[in-house]
Amino acid sequence: MTGELFFKVVMGTIGMAIFAILLGLSFKGIDRKIAAHMQSRVGPPLRQPFWDVGKLLIKDSVVPKNAVSWLFNFAPVICLASSITLLLYIPIAGYGPLLQGHGDLILILYLLTIPALSMVAGGFASGSPYATVGAQREMVTMMSYEFPLAVAAISIAWKMSDAFKGDVFTLSFISSHPIWNNVGLLGIIGLLFLLLAVVIILPAELSKIPFDVAEAETEIAGGLLVEYSGRNLALFYLADGVKTFALSSLVVAIFFPYNISQFFALGSIPAFIIDFLFFLLKVSLVMLFAVTLVRVGVARLRITQVVSTYWIAVTLMALLGLVLLMWDSQILTIRWW
Amino acid sequence: MISKSFKKSLWIFHVNSGSCNGCDIEIVAALTPRYDVERFGIKLVGSPRHADVMALTGPITSDMEDKVKRVYEQMPDPKVVLVVGSCGISGGVFHESYHLAGPVNKVLPDATCVYVPGCPPRPEAIIDGVVKAWKFLESAGGGE
Ligand code: SF4
Numbered sequence: 001m002t003g004e005l006f007f008k009v010v011m012g013t014i015g016m017a018i019f020a021i022l023l024g025l026s027f028k029g030i031d032r033k034i035a036a037h038m039q040s041r042v043g044p045p046l047r048q049p050f051w052d053v054g055k056l057l058i059k060d061s062v063v064p065k066n067a068v069s070w071l072f073n074f075a076p077v078i079c080l081a082s083s084i085t086l087l088l089y090i091p092i093a094g095y096g097p098l099l100q101g102h103g104d105l106i107l108i109l110y111l112l113t114i115p116a117l118s119m120v121a122g123g124f125a126s127g128s129p130y131a132t133v134g135a136q137r138e139m140v141t142m143m144s145y146e147f148p149l150a151v152a153a154i155s156i157a158w159k160m161s162d163a164f165k166g167d168v169f170t171l172s173f174i175s176s177h178p179i180w181n182n183v184g185l186l187g188i189i190g191l192l193f194l195l196l197a198v199v200i201i202l203p204a205e206l207s208k209i210p211f212d213v214a215e216a217e218t219e220i221a222g223g224l225l226v227e228y229s230g231r232n233l234a235l236f237y238l239a240d241g242v243k244t245f246a247l248s249s250l251v252v253a254i255f256f257p258y259n260i261s262q263f264f265a266l267g268s269i270p271a272f273i274i275d276f277l278f279f280l281l282k283v284s285l286v287m288l289f290a291v292t293l294v295r296v297g298v299a300r301l302r303i304t305q306v307v308s309t310y311w312i313a314v315t316l317m318a319l320l321g322l323v324l325l326m327w328d329s330q331i332l333t334i335r336w337w
Numbered sequence: 338m339i340s341k342s343f344k345k346s347l348w349i350f351h352v353n354s355g356s357c358n359g360c361d362i363e364i365v366a367a368l369t370p371r372y373d374v375e376r377f378g379i380k381l382v383g384s385p386r387h388a389d390v391m392a393l394t395g396p397i398t399s400d401m402e403d404k405v406k407r408v409y410e411q412m413p414d415p416k417v418v419l420v421v422g423s424c425g426i427s428g429g430v431f432h433e434s435y436h437l438a439g440p441v442n443k444v445l446p447d448a449t450c451v452y453v454p455g456c457p458p459r460p461e462a463i464i465d466g467v468v469k470a471w472k473f474l475e476s477a478g479g480g481e
Contacts, residue, residue, distance in 0.1 A: 032375075041373040048378050051345035055389070060413035062386060130384075229386040229413040 017084045023280075024241025025049040030284060031244075031292050038296045049241065053234050061230030066127035075122030076228070076235035082114035083242040090246060091253045092279065105153050108250065112149075112205065115243055116142050119224050119236070126227035134224040137303050141211060144310035145204045151318035152194045152201075156254060159183065159325045178257050183328050190324025195255050197318040202251070202290040204306070206244055209295045211306050248286040249279075256282050346378040347467060347474070349419070350388035350412070354405050356395030357430075359457035360422040364392060367460040379467060385411040390470050392463075393441060396424040396431045402438035409445055417470040418448045421463055423456045430456065449473050 029046040036043020063069045089108055116138060123135030183191060204211035225236060259275045301309065353361055367374050368381060382388055385408045397405055409418065418441065423429035425441045438444055451473070453466035 036373070036375060039370055041370045042376040043373070044375050044378050045345075048346065051378055055346040059389070059415070062411075062413045225387070226384045227386055233387060 013084070013088060016087055020084055020087050020242045020245060021238055024238065024243075024245040025053065027245055027248075027284065027287055028241045031287060031295075034288065034292050035296050038292075049237075053237060056230055056234035056237065059230040061232055062227075064127055064227050067227065068125040068127070071121055071125035072227075073232060075118045075125060076232045076239070078118040079115045079122070080235050080239040080242065082111060082118065083239045083246060086111045086115075086246045087242065087249070090249050091257070092249060092276075105157055109150060109153055112247075113142065113146070115239060116205070122228070122236075123224035128227045130226040131224055134226065138207070138224060140303060141204050141207075141306055144307045145201045145211075145314070148197050148310060148314040148318040149201050151315065151322055152197050155190075155194060155318070155322040155325050158322075159187070159329070162329050183325065185328075186324050187328030190321040190328060191255070193317050193321035193324065195251075197314050197321065198251055198255075199286075199290045200314050200317075201310075202247055202286075203294055204310070205247055206240065206291065208291050210298045210301045212300060244287060244291065245283065248283045248290070251286050251290070252279065252282045256286075346380075347390055347471065348380050348382045348388050349390045349392050349467075350382055350385045350408070351392045352394070352405060352408055354393060354395040354401040354425075355398035356422060356424055360394035360424070363457045363460055363463060364394070364421060367463050372460045372464065374464060374467070377464075377467075379464075385409075386413065388412050388416070389474060390417050390419050390467065392419045392421055393425055394421045396428045396434075396440060397438050397444050399436050399438045402444055405444055409448060415474050416449075417473050418445060418450045419463075419466050419470055420450050420452045421458060421466070423454050426452050426454055 026046065026049075028049040029044070032048060033043045033046055063072055086108065089111065120135045120138050120142075123131040123138065203209070225233065228236060260278050264271070264274065351361070351364060366372060385391070389412075391409060391412060393405065395401070409416075420426060420441050424431060428434065428437055428440050431437060441448075441450060451466050451470045453462050455462055458466075
């Protein structure tokens with residue numbers, strides 16, 4: 001049994017890695033194309049990210065003289081690997097995650113910090129003042145968005161545990177019991193607040209404008225990534241694509257776990273294809289609203305503004321969502337009793 | 338296929354070595370919606386480590402000499418210098434000025450250079466220069 005599980009996990013991970021990299025890069029291409037159209041440019045072809053990675057792979061990979069070379073080379077690998085690991089815990093297209101039953105929402109909250117932490121480690125290891133500044137900024141950003149994110153995740157899990165018995169903390173449970181169906185009016189308003197909070201947190205998780213203070217090209221020359229070139233930079237580039245895909249599908253799994261195949265009378269394979277395409281559509285919509293529109297529409301914030309945005313505005317929003325969800329179940333209970 | 342990816346994806350680091358800012362504005366113009374170099378995969382990056390092409394404007398003043406050299410050395414191989422403007426070719430309007438270390442072929446004698454003449458050159462000419470830079474990168478990348 002363990003041998004079989006081991007085989008399944010290894011093959012699944014390899015498959016998922018290829019799948020995630022392909023999709024992550026395609027989504028990056030879509031993102032750039034839409035951003036270009038919004039600025040009334042033609043924009044790069046959809047395949048552009050693939051060319052970029054191919055080019056980076058044939059470039060020299062320079063390790064600066066005063067860098068800690070093993071950490072410097074190790075950080076990109078960890079960043080990509082942890083982004084792919086994240087995806088192993090997230091349900092794709094209504095199907096349970098690969099490592100179903102081995103981890104829950106709380107584990108995902110922890111896994112989410114690893115790509116960012118490895119970038120911080122790589123930044124500190126590269127021995128450049130710009131990278132150090134970038135790494136410190138990344139840590140500050142992490143500290144500021146972690147709390148509202150935890151509040152949002154816990155509120156949803158709490159609401160689920162209130163409504164159901166079972167493994168309420170696992171994502172496959174949450175995604176197979178759409179949360180919107182189990183709350184009243186107050187709860188829906190609360191969920192909207194939580195959704196908004198999570199959508200505002202996404203750009204910071206992904207270091208995108210307006211929260212990309214850690215990678216600000218114009219102020220600190222690329223920040224964390226300033227010393228990276230060639231293969232290492234390509235790994236970070238891939239990790240960014242995979243992370244974007246993973247986080248968008250996390251939002252889809254929690255907030256929009258609906259499938260459309262039950263509306264058509266189809267065999268299992270066409271149903272899977274339809275669900276999968278619908279899933280990709282949902283993921284790209286999340287990405288469009290959380291990343292692309294925001295990225296084109298606004299300018300970069302200063303680091304202090306990032307902190308106050310998250311600690312005051314977004315935290316309040318998440319707490320309000322939590323309170324509304326609580327009231328929702330209490331009012332429902334009162335009425336029923 | 339791999340060496341072809343240079344043709345599709347070229348990242349540029351812009352160095353101003355004491356230009357009058359005319360050429361820099363033309364480089365920015367090439368990024369605007371009217372010329373939109375991003376559709377060819379050309380992108381301006383913030384760090385020389387990420388760059389394939391160094392877009393060098395200006396005649397290289399003596400202050401900038403070692404900085405230009407250092408930026409050039411920081412770029413990973415294969416790399417090309419795109420000299421934008423007449424300044425970098427001959428000194429241009431600053432020809433025989435007392436504080437020039439340039440032109441470029443004196444400061445970077447063994448760099449592969451692509452020259453774009455003009456004072457300032459039009460964005461079309463800059464894009465054409467980038468196309469020429471591809472050829473060098475392609476042969477350098479394919480040879481490895
Ligand atoms: S070539 Fe002309 S426009 Fe360009 S930097 Fe020199 S003087 Fe200015």
